[in-house]
Amino acid sequence: MRNFDYARAADVDQAIALHARAAETVYLAGGTTLLDLMKLDIMRPAHLVDIHKLGLDQIELPGDGRVRIGAMVSNTDLARHAHIAEHYPSLSEAVLSGASTQLRNKATTGGNVMQRVRCGYFRDGVSPCNKRTPGSGCSAIDGLNRNVHAVLGGSPQCIAAHPSDMCVAMVAIGATVELQGPRGRREVPLADFHLLPGDTPWKEHAIEPGEMITHVTLDAPMPGSRSAYLKLRDRGSYQFALASSAVIVALDGQTVRDIRIALGGVTTKPWRAANAEDVLRGKVVSEALIREAAAAAMTGAQSYGQNGFKLLLGQQAVIRNLSRLVA
Missing domain, CATH: 3.30.43.10 (Uridine Diphospho-n-acetylenolpyruvylglucosamine Reductase, domain 2)
Known part of the structure; x- marks a missing residue:
């Protein structure tokens, strides 16, 4: 070091x-x-x-239905908070599915939002990697790309998957990142905070020099909803998602009144599957409709060889999660 x-x-x-x-x-x-x-x-x-x-380790309930989470709130305290567990179960489940107990005790909300990719080529320090050394190339596209590489949102410059479980649930819920820096305070929707790699994969976040995250504010829960987070991986603990989904659904009988779906593991950033939501919203739920929505969620997905199985696994993450919620 x-x-x-x-x-x-x-x-x-x-x-x-x-x-x-x-x-x-x-x-x-x-x-x-x-x-x-x-x-x-x-x-x-x-x-x-x-x-x-800095006193940023509190979870606040402003009284308007939203929740304001300090950047230094630990992952454990966030997941175990009574209000979060009751009103945002998908978020609690997502946080508890990540890392180990020891790491969750130490890791923070702001740090989780800012965490960097787990691509082995990024971390080995020697392989060509545009995220680490701009212009050097992307070794993953034609290399070992089974586990932590995306099939949605990639570019010829980078296909590293975003690693966070927490952020996938937060994107489904709706959240705002509060920043403070030399130019003052501002807010950025979490859905816009993480950037697609495009031609500049080294630019990962919509954060200006010197700024720090102070809080993440969750939208009020969807009225009458139920939610869950499903993480598909090779083993049951301490592993990053091959594919994951956060689903929040509200039903009127068997009709989908409102729906939010977000994907992880298969994407280069926490991914709101709006096209899948459009398939479901206002329709009577059925197995065929769920499968149609799952296929829509993966629209535009591209295989890079070893990670090609994620095209179907991403659909399964939606099908299994949503089917369980509406059963």
């Missing part, structure tokens, strides 16, 4: 000021991704600003 300077901020303003003092400065939250990448010599910050003591 390379040498670096360390400073602990006492409040948000001080954290932003410390970050602005020098280039190559990074905010340190839970560190479960950052420290790993520093040890691998993939990220090389010269300065770390510790934001543990």
Whole structure:
């Protein structure tokens, strides 16, 4: 590991000021991704600003039906919070499906939103990787791409799948990322916060230099809804999704009054499957309709060889989850 300077901020303003003092400065939250990448010599910050003591570790209920989550709320505290477990079960299930108990105790909401991809070519430090070294190429497209590579949202520059379970559930729910930086405070819808790779895969987030996440605010729950998160993977613990879905559905009898579907594991960012929702909304639910919606969710998917099975597995993530919810 390379040498670096360390400073602990006492409040948000001080954290932003410390970050602005020098280039190559990074905010340190839970560190479960950052420290790993520093040890691998993939990220090389010269300065770390510790934001543990900023009072951003609370879950607030403003009274308007929404929930405001501090960036430093641990994954464990988020998943186990009584209001989250009752009113946002898909989010609680998504968080608990990720990593291990020890990592969830340390990992944070803001850090989860900002976590980086698990592509082995990105992390090995030597293979051509446009995300790590712009213009060098993408080794995954013709290489080993079975597990953590996407079939939706990729480009000739990058096909690394987004790793977060939490963000998939939040995109289905509807959420807003609150940012604060040298130019003040602003909000970005979570659906727009993560960027498609396109021609600039090294630009992963809609965040400006010096900005930090302070909160993530969830939309109010869909009235009369039920929800679930389904994660499909090779083994039952401590593994990233091959395909996943977060589904929120409200029924009037057997008619779909409203529906939200988001995908993970098969996509380069948390993916709202609006076309699948359009197939279902206002229709009487049936096995045939669910399969039609699942196929619509994977519209535009492209196989890169070893990950071709995800074209059907992504459909199964929708079919199994939605079928269980409407049974």
